[in-house]
Amino acid sequence: MARKKSLDQGPVLRGQILARASELFYERGYAATSIRDIADAVEISSSTMYHHFTNKQEVLRSIVVGFMVDFNAATLPVLADGDRTVTDRLDEVIRIHIEMSDDRRPELLVGNPIRYALSVDEQEEGIALQARYHDAVLALVEEGRATGELDVRDAGIATMALLDMLNGIREWYAPDGRLDREEVVQDYIALARNLLRARDTAGTESTAATAAAR
Amino acid sequence: MARKKSLDQGPVLRGQILARASELFYERGYAATSIRDIADAVEISSSTMYHHFTNKQEVLRSIVVGFMVDFNAATLPVLADGDRTVTDRLDEVIRIHIEMSDDRRPELLVGNPIRYALSVDEQEEGIALQARYHDAVLALVEEGRATGELDVRDAGIATMALLDMLNGIREWYAPDGRLDREEVVQDYIALARNLLRARDTAGTESTAATAAAR
DNA sequence: GTAAGTGTCGATCGATCGATCGACACTGTT
DNA sequence: AACAGTGTCGATCGATCGATCGACACTTAC
Missing domain, CATH: 1.10.357.10 (Tetracycline Repressor, domain 2)
Incomplete structure (x- = not known):
């Protein structure tokens, strides 16, 4: 798989992260949801998460x-x-x-x-x-x-x-x-x-x- | 500290574990509560937990x-x-x-x-x-x-x-x-x-x- | 064209997780 | 006295956690 294109999608990705994270937190709870779970759901790497949120x-x-x-x-x-x-x-x-x-x-x-x-x-x-x-x-x-x-x-x-x-x-x-x-x-x-x-x-x-x- | 006395307290310890675990689960949530947290609260080792509960x-x-x-x-x-x-x-x-x-x-x-x-x-x-x-x-x-x-x-x-x-x-x-x-x-x-x-x-x-x- | 800035990634860190193991103390039975 | 059963512990396992790092691609500004 090729590297994900890095076209600036502005705050779109941030919004996607929040949307998917909401669902996972709601279903499983905050503690039971890992950073990797969220990243996988948005199809990004876990490191990318930390460029949009401090933690x-x-x-x-x-x-x-x-x-x-x-x-x-x-x-x-x-x-x-x-x-x-x-x-x-x-x-x-x-x-x-x-x-x-x-x-x-x-x-x-x-x-x-x-x-x-x-x-x-x-x-x-x-x-x-x-x-x-x-x-x-x-x-x-x-x-x-x-x-x-x-x-x-x-x-x-x-x-x-x-x-x-x-x-x-x-x-x-x-x-x-x-x-x-x-x-x-x-x-x-x-x-x-x-x-x-x-x-x-x-x-x-x-x-x-x-x-x-x- | 000396070894904890192993006088048979019957189902008392099991009840204490359940009582303290309830409180921790209620406050922090299940996933955010570790086996060691519960064990510490009851002042036993985490291994002892597994003699009273399978998991x-x-x-x-x-x-x-x-x-x-x-x-x-x-x-x-x-x-x-x-x-x-x-x-x-x-x-x-x-x-x-x-x-x-x-x-x-x-x-x-x-x-x-x-x-x-x-x-x-x-x-x-x-x-x-x-x-x-x-x-x-x-x-x-x-x-x-x-x-x-x-x-x-x-x-x-x-x-x-x-x-x-x-x-x-x-x-x-x-x-x-x-x-x-x-x-x-x-x-x-x-x-x-x-x-x-x-x-x-x-x-x-x-x-x-x-x-x-x- | 090159430097700065931004976004993404794989690799990896130390910490903590749930769970297992063998050793040992104590009780009750024989 | 020897034994089995039960309960407790420290040590430790592999897995996973949140978070960090340097490398690299791409865009924009000059």
């Missing part, structure tokens, strides 16, 4: 931070949009949460072993990004409780229940299975309203339903 | 299967108890689920990387045990929908939402934090009733409330 940790860090930055960019503006009702915003965030964590499933790397693999600084960076989303959802739930749109005893617990419910989907949802994704989105919007005892506000109902159906 | 995989398998067997033994009889109302059974299972997954938190090892670490037979064994619990909860939700006690569009989706909501708790609940565990249990019982739109059945209400408060 294995940096590959993981890029994936984790990259996803969370995009995720927050998509959700935070919606959560903080004061012009819309709480229920309306909640519906849309649930849709974004489900669709984004399904579309980019392998990139959503969380859990203790992932944290353990990162340096202290990287841990704090990742946790801070997650906390920003968490706090924004919590603020929305508290706002809903204040306006009477939602009815929960403890906003903190209800928020965790909601987020865990949404985060669990990617572990069992299979696109080729019994369920259509839009079906899942609609059901989860309804389930979330049940969970938080969303009030059927007559004035905003049509608006929310329209947004939910998109 | 590293078998340690993981023992933990996973051991927990799920106990978990099913505690929950399945409740879920299938035809003499009680659906809501009543649901409340108690939620309590057991939360308390057991908190008490034995490190033993609850799940996810893709864990599956990847097990052999095909072991995977199927573990999945089968989890499926038995899942199916029993699903059957209860469907029963509740049939009797009118619960009101959900798709029982399968609602069941996954409920289970994910419960499984997420151990990732964030800290015993020394703001929340008392009994508080969490009570809130989740209420949240689950919201989620599944449990009907306030006049006849069984007092029974269910009593069971919930235990």
Whole structure:
């Protein structure tokens, strides 16, 4: 086999590495995936990896931070949009949460072993990004409780229940299975309203339903 | 240091190994935990490990299967108890689920990387045990929908939402934090009733409330 | 045309991994 | 006293790990 042509493919290779590394980390875990596994999957040598990333940790860090930055960019503006009702915003965030964590499933790397693999600084960076989303959802739930749109005893617990419910989907949802994704989105919007005892506000109902159906 | 005394401590050492291994696997992940890490934590040599387990995989398998067997033994009889109302059974299972997954938190090892670490037979064994619990909860939700006690569009989706909501708790609940565990249990019982739109059945209400408060 | 910069590779490093082996201590049986 | 069975250990195996190095191909700038 001839030497791989070294035409400058710019940041393309870096993106390929991140994409394949995400999948391997997601399936096997970070520790069980070797640099050579990733290199083989992208059909490069292991040494080439080190021209694009300083070490294995940096590959993981890029994936984790990259996803969370995009995720927050998509959700935070919606959560903080004061012009819309709480229920309306909640519906849309649930849709974004489900669709984004399904579309980019392998990139959503969380859990203790992932944290353990990162340096202290990287841990704090990742946790801070997650906390920003968490706090924004919590603020929305508290706002809903204040306006009477939602009815929960403890906003903190209800928020965790909601987020865990949404985060669990990617572990069992299979696109080729019994369920259509839009079906899942609609059901989860309804389930979330049940969970938080969303009030059927007559004035905003049509608006929310329209947004939910998109 | 003198040679470790070899007084027969029966299955005690095996239990210690499993306990410490659980914690390390939970914190760092299976692949990132070496046989020597476990041995050091129990203060034995790595060779001694192999007199109690055939290999590293078998340690993981023992933990996973051991927990799920106990978990099913505690929950399945409740879920299938035809003499009680659906809501009543649901409340108690939620309590057991939360308390057991908190008490034995490190033993609850799940996810893709864990599956990847097990052999095909072991995977199927573990999945089968989890499926038995899942199916029993699903059957209860469907029963509740049939009797009118619960009101959900798709029982399968609602069941996954409920289970994910419960499984997420151990990732964030800290015993020394703001929340008392009994508080969490009570809130989740209420949240689950919201989620599944449990009907306030006049006849069984007092029974269910009593069971919930235990 | 030649020098600098970039990207890729094979070869290889020391460290660590899971697992094995023989030696030895202790207990209980005969 | 001799023996078998069990549990523990240090030493060590081959394999694989993350990471480094120098050599080489190719592009671009001058």
